[in-house]
Amino acid sequence: MLPSDPGAVRTALLRWTLGDEVAADFLNEMAEIARLADDIVDEDESRQRNVAWLLVRTMTHLPVNPFFVRYAAALAPIINNVVVQWQLSDEWRSSRDALKRQFGFVMREAVGSIVTAVAAIVGGHEHAKTVTEEFFELCHAGSKETVADWIRD
Numbered sequence: 691m692l693p694s695d696p697g698a699v700r701t702a703l704l705r706w707t708l709g710d711e712v713a714a715d716f717l718n719e720m721a722e723i724a725r726l727a728d729d730i731v732d733e734d735e736s737r738q739r740n741v742a743w744l745l746v747r748t749m750t751h752l753p754v755n756p757f758f759v760r761y762a763a764a765l766a767p768i769i770n771n772v773v774v775q776w777q778l779s780d781e782w783r784s785s786r787d788a789l790k791r792q793f794g795f796v797m798r799e800a801v802g803s804i805v806t807a808v809a810a811i812v813g814g815h816e817h818a819k820t821v822t823e824e825f826f827e828l829c830h831a832g833s834k835e836t837v838a839d840w841i842r843d
Contacts, residue, residue, distance in 0.1 A: 705824075707809070708812050716757040716758050716808065723744065726743055764811065768804055771800065772803060776798060776800060791837055791841060795840050
């Protein structure tokens with residue numbers, strides 16, 4: 691998960707997109723969409739409001755983002771993969787197969803692959819690799835959550 695400090699998030703997004711403001715805006719939008727979707731699934735409180743915000747972001751903000759418009763053909767399949775992995779991760783959380791549970795634990799964070807894709811678009815392979823490392827350090831390295839913890843939630 692991205693930090694809660696909007697300034698720190700913006701700084702990271704701009705670094706990862708090599709200063710491309712609209713690419714950073716796209717990544718921020720995707721982060722907000724992912725957060726809203728997760729909140730809708732996990733929380734009963736404010737569900738109506740969160741669905742409305744999700745619809746606004748996906749139906750009005752995202753389609754007019756210049757970075758998304760320009761690279762939609764490349765980004766749409768990646769976004770679809772993220773959605774599939776997120777959906778399966780929730781299903782696999784309760785699987786009898788331990789390997790599926792382990793993969794589900796990792797796949798729930800697939801939204802990071804959108805960051806990698808954007809970094810590759812703006813800066814190539816080596817930049818994408820560097821950004822993926824930074825993304826992990828910023829968003830996951832400090833987590834103490836285990837597969838067992840996630841399954842219990």
